[in-house]
Amino acid sequence: MGKAAQALEDADACIALDATYAKGFFRKAQALVRLGRFKEALAVLDTAKTLEPSNKSVTTLYTKVQEMAKKEKDAPPAPAPKKVVSRVEVAQTSSANAAPVKPAPNSTVVDEDAEVVGNVRGYKKLADGRVTTFFNNELTEEAKQLIGDIAPKKVQDADKVQIKSVDGGSAWNQGNTFEEKDMTSWAKGKLEKIVSGVSAPLGTGEGVVTSLEVSNLEGDASIAVVRGAKRYIFDFTFTLACTLKQGDNVVTGELKFLDLSSDCGGDYDVEAVVPSRYQSEGGKALHAALNSSSSPFRKALAAQLATFVQEYHTF
Numbered sequence: 001m002g003k004a005a006q007a008l009e010d011a012d013a014c015i016a017l018d019a020t021y022a023k024g025f026f027r028k029a030q031a032l033v034r035l036g037r038f039k040e041a042l043a044v045l046d047t048a049k050t051l052e053p054s055n056k057s058v059t060t061l062y063t064k065v066q067e068m069a070k071k072e073k074d075a076p077p078a079p080a081p082k083k084v085v086s087r088v089e090v091a092q093t094s095s096a097n098a099a100p101v102k103p104a105p106n107s108t109v110v111d112e113d114a115e116v117v118g119n120v121r122g123y124k125k126l127a128d129g130r131v132t133t134f135f136n137n138e139l140t141e142e143a144k145q146l147i148g149d150i151a152p153k154k155v156q157d158a159d160k161v162q163i164k165s166v167d168g169g170s171a172w173n174q175g176n177t178f179e180e181k182d183m184t185s186w187a188k189g190k191l192e193k194i195v196s197g198v199s200a201p202l203g204t205g206e207g208v209v210t211s212l213e214v215s216n217l218e219g220d221a222s223i224a225v226v227r228g229a230k231r232y233i234f235d236f237t238f239t240l241a242c243t244l245k246q247g248d249n250v251v252t253g254e255l256k257f258l259d260l261s262s263d264c265g266g267d268y269d270v271e272a273v274v275p276s277r278y279q280s281e282g283g284k285a286l287h288a289a290l291n292s293s294s295s296p297f298r299k300a301l302a303a304q305l306a307t308f309v310q311e312y313h314t315f
Contacts, residue, residue, distance in 0.1 A: 004034035007263045010224075010231065022051035023235060026058055027263060029065070038069040057258050057269065179225040187221035187234055187312065194304045195240055200296040202289055207246040207282075209289045209297040211255075215239045219260075223315060232312050235261040242297075244286035251282040255290045255301075266306065 011028035014021055025048035032041035045062045052058060125131050126138070139147070191214065198211040219236030237257055244251040253274035260268045272290035276283030289295045293302070 007031040212241040
């Protein structure tokens with residue numbers, strides 16, 4: 001829940017900087033879904049669809065959120081709590097011959113009035129016998145000892161009261177205000193290197209699945225200082241060419257990363273594309289290895305992506 005709320009704040013900050021950034025609205029919708037605010041997510045996705053009508057990620061999420069919002073709407077309302085009414089009957093007795101109530105002696109009334117004046121009508125008596133209002137506050141010796149010496153003191157060591165900058169932030173940013181460092185170039189080069197050449201056994205039979213080159217790599221990465229804390233942000237899409245080799249037989253395919261971002265927590269949105277999926281057993285096996293997150297190849301690829309995130313956090 002904490003990460004979803006933080007992601008929502010980041011998305012709002014992005015939208016505030018650029019109201020035409022469709023990815024910012026998409027991130028905000030994702031955060032709202034994780035917080036269970038489906039109707040708000042639909043409204044945000046409408047804006048994202050208007051900005052980028054051809055964005056498949058937005059369309060897919062919009063369909064899912066529509067179903068969630070419908071289930072939320074169709075859920076039966078919680079039964080109203082039953083009100084319990086207790087009836088109390090009071091017997092009234094009247095007597096024409098009842099004796100009238102005699103007033104108390106004047107001396108007693110005067111004493112009670114004096115007591116009321118002393119305790120209720122805005123006055124109080126101090127320990128030394130003085131009478132003052134309730135608004136007058138005099139500290140007791142015990143209270144003074146608890147509070148201690150609160151008089152202002154001259155600062156002798158300025159370093160002790162100096163605001164510390166976030167590690168990795170600029171030296172001039174002593175107030176830890178918003179600051180952003182572009183890491184796109186490093187992140188793209190690292191991704192291309194770390195996901196290429198990954199090999200793993202097929203798992204369901206003989207054969208080895210291997211990743212080749214990266215293509216259509218788009219996105220950005222940055223390190224932001226927000227409210228005194230560093231946040232490592234990245235958002236990429238790319239296509240990874242893959243092969244399955246079984247003896248002399250080689251089958252090719254692609255694993256498309258539709259959403260590889262810092263908000264996903266390692267659960268990235270992918271799509272497996274194998275042209276010969278329905279024409280051969282090898283194509284079917286390769287599609288299964290690329291599509292299943294529990295396959296040996298996908299696990300090896302996830303380990304490499306985790307290494308990318310770990311190295312990114314060293315900056």
